[in-house]
Amino acid sequence: MLILSELHEGLLVLTINRPEALNALNGDVIRALSEAIQAASTNDDVRALVLTGSGEKAFVAGADIKEFAEFNAEQGRALSAQGQTALFDLVEQCPKPVIAAVNGYALGGGLELAMAAHIRVASENALLGLPEVSLGVIPGYGGTQRLPQLVGKGKAMEMILTARAIPASDALACGLVNAVVPQAELLNAAKQLAGQIMKNAPTALSAALKSVLAGYSRDGFGAEIEHFGACFETEDFREGTQAFIAKRKPQFPGK
Numbered sequence: 001m002l003i004l005s006e007l008h009e010g011l012l013v014l015t016i017n018r019p020e021a022l023n024a025l026n027g028d029v030i031r032a033l034s035e036a037i038q039a040a041s042t043n044d045d046v047r048a049l050v051l052t053g054s055g056e057k058a059f060v061a062g063a064d065i066k067e068f069a070e071f072n073a074e075q076g077r078a079l080s081a082q083g084q085t086a087l088f089d090l091v092e093q094c095p096k097p098v099i100a101a102v103n104g105y106a107l108g109g110g111l112e113l114a115m116a117a118h119i120r121v122a123s124e125n126a127l128l129g130l131p132e133v134s135l136g137v138i139p140g141y142g143g144t145q146r147l148p149q150l151v152g153k154g155k156a157m158e159m160i161l162t163a164r165a166i167p168a169s170d171a172l173a174c175g176l177v178n179a180v181v182p183q184a185e186l187l188n189a190a191k192q193l194a195g196q197i198m199k200n201a202p203t204a205l206s207a208a209l210k211s212v213l214a215g216y217s218r219d220g221f222g223a224e225i226e227h228f229g230a231c232f233e234t235e236d237f238r239e240g241t242q243a244f245i246a247k248r249k250p251q252f253p254g255k
């Protein structure tokens with residue numbers, strides 16, 4: 001099972017379960033998670049969701065590099081648009097509160113998924129970053145839009161352009177996560193927060209979510225899809241992904 005699902009007293013915990021690849025998001029994981037979120041959105045028994053990763057090492061270590069390494073520009077653009085609609089927007093627009101319990105690496109698409117959630121709680125060992133430019137591509141699942149929304153433009157530029165991941169304590173300081181707790185307490189902390197939220201009126205929660213999100217423009221996401229797709233035509237992208245697979249440092253030709 002790529003997605004483990006556990007419903008208890010209105011709280012649905014969804015666990016991305018691909019620990020051998022640090023829960024990297026391949027097409028199958030994206031499809032399975034998308035279906036689970038869609039089902040939860042219309043299931044009256046579900047009042048809030050917690051999203052986490054299997055194992056103690058990673059929430060999600062990004063999109064599956066081995067899968068997208070061979071994509072061309074058209075596939076990149078299509079998959080970015082499709083992925084944004086099929087999963088990341090679906091999480092953000094879920095009418096029930098979604099809390100990401102970030103239990104380790106949240107890199108690239110993994111951080112983008114956590115940022116699509118409404119609230120983030122991280123374990124002390126979490127490392128969060130958008131390393132895409134080190135692979136010759138840019139964040140393609142909403143990262144260029146949601147990171148500045150959360151941490152402000154300057155910090156987002158620094159994180160995106162340096163490709164450097166930051167520890168949980170820094171993520172807390174810049175507002176990327178809402179709380180940091182020891183790893184052993186992470187799931188309970190997320191559940192407790194969900195419990196507090198679930199005491200409130202579901203219709204009001206849903207209205208609040210929609211209202212907060214209405215304040216953010218959607219235009220930037222379209223620009224991200226275009227630029228993301230174009231990256232797949234570059235030699236830098238080929239070099240970045242091939243170097244990762246071969247476990248060597250990339251030598252970017254700059255075109």
Ligand code: DAK
Binds near residue numbers: 061062064076083139
């Ligand atoms: N994809 C595929 N496999 C991955 C992976 C990933 N993102 N991350 C880890 N793995 C695999 C490793 O290859 C390794 O597999 P084997 O060699 O055992 O077969 C296994 O998981 C365990 O990883 P490591 O051996 O590397 O574990 P370490 O503890 O040594 O290192 C690490 C942990 C997280 C530092 C390292 O695994 C790492 O650097 N991972 C890659 C991080 C990263 O760059 N993530 C991708 C960011 S780019 C798209 C839309 C959006 C995106 C892409 C496409 N489309 C619409 C097409 C977004 C792109 C990204 O997310």
